[in-house]
Amino acid sequence: MKKPDGKVVLLGDMNVGKTSLLHRYMERRFQETVSTVGGAFYLKQWGPYNISIWDTAGREQFHGLGSMYCRGAAAVILTYDVNSLQSLTELEERFLALTDSASADCIFAIVGNKVDLSDDCTLAPDENRPGKSGASCGSKVRKQVRAEDAIALYKKILKYKMLDEKDVPAAEKMCFETSAKTGYKVDYLFETVFDMVVPIIVRQKAEGPPQTVDITDYKPAKRTKSGCCA
Ligand SMILES: Nc1nc2c(ncn2[C@@H]2O[C@H](COP(=O)(O)OP(=O)(O)OP(=O)(O)O)[C@@H](O)[C@H]2O)c(=O)[nH]1
Numbered sequence: 001m002k003k004p005d006g007k008v009v010l011l012g013d014m015n016v017g018k019t020s021l022l023h024r025y026m027e028r029r030f031q032e033t034v035s036t037v038g039g040a041f042y043l044k045q046w047g048p049y050n051i052s053i054w055d056t057a058g059r060e061q062f063h064g065l066g067s068m069y070c071r072g073a074a075a076v077i078l079t080y081d082v083n084s085l086q087s088l089t090e091l092e093e094r095f096l097a098l099t100d101s102a103s104a105d106c107i108f109a110i111v112g113n114k115v116d117l118s119d120d121c122t123l124a125p126d127e128n129r130p131g132k133s134g135a136s137c138g139s140k141v142r143k144q145v146r147a148e149d150a151i152a153l154y155k156k157i158l159k160y161k162m163l164d165e166k167d168v169p170a171a172e173k174m175c176f177e178t179s180a181k182t183g184y185k186v187d188y189l190f191e192t193v194f195d196m197v198v199p200i201i202v203r204q205k206a207e208g209p210p211q212t213v214d215i216t217d218y219k220p221a222k223r224t225k226s227g228c229c230a
């Protein structure tokens with residue numbers, strides 16, 4: 001097997017369509033999926049580099065594995081379902097912390113999937129809140145998440161990572177809306193991300209594997225009164 005040069009990880013709640021997006025991109029089709037167990041990866045040749053793309057499980061019971069998959073990642077694709085505001089909220093509350101183990105210059109993309117179910121039926125801002133879900137918009141369901149909500153999350157991520165907006169790609173460039181079912185913007189998403197990770201791969205290769213142990217990772221065991229050293 002070819003050795004991957006860099007890593008891209010898909011994170012997000014169960015059922016948002018991570019596996020379907022990856023199938024659509026790699027196998028060029030939309031097929032029935034089963035909920036992912038643990039994680040799986042594909043290798044994609046991009047120019048001279050092999051990029052591993054990791055599909056992770058959104059189910060709560062596999063949550064603990066997330067930060068392991070993110071270790072050293074050059075890009076993280078945070079995925080939500082445009083018809084579920086909760087799935088966007090979960091990205092901030094449950095998944096963002098998992099990216100602490102990613103590369104320091106990791107790229108973040110935020111992807112709202114399943115636009116085929118709602119298309120342009122975005123609610124007016126004051127209507128766009130839970131409780132209104134499932135309201136009809138022609139033959140389609142009304143979209144629960146607006147593009148601005150995703151952009152706001154991107155900006156929160158920058159704050160969390162203590163990054164300056166000037167030093168990273170613009171929010172509008174890094175927030176995508178896709179449909180794994182129709183293929184809408186799926187190639188565009190992955191290929192934009194791949195182009196952006198190339199410089200990170202080049203840097204990671206130049207630096208070589210980490211040679212030193214990071215002592216900031218070391219956490220001494222808590223001493224209790226009953227312990228020998230109290
Ligand atoms: N209409 C529509 N359905 C989709 C789309 N993407 C995925 N689905 C459906 O949504 C369901 C969940 O898709 P998955 O790709 O398995 O979701 P996942 O994020 O990988 O879920 P976990 O593996 O449990 O984390 C499946 O029934 C898919 O067929 C899409 O773009 N449009």
Ligand SMILES: [Mg+2]
Nearest residue numbers: 018019035036
């Ligand atoms: Mg899956």
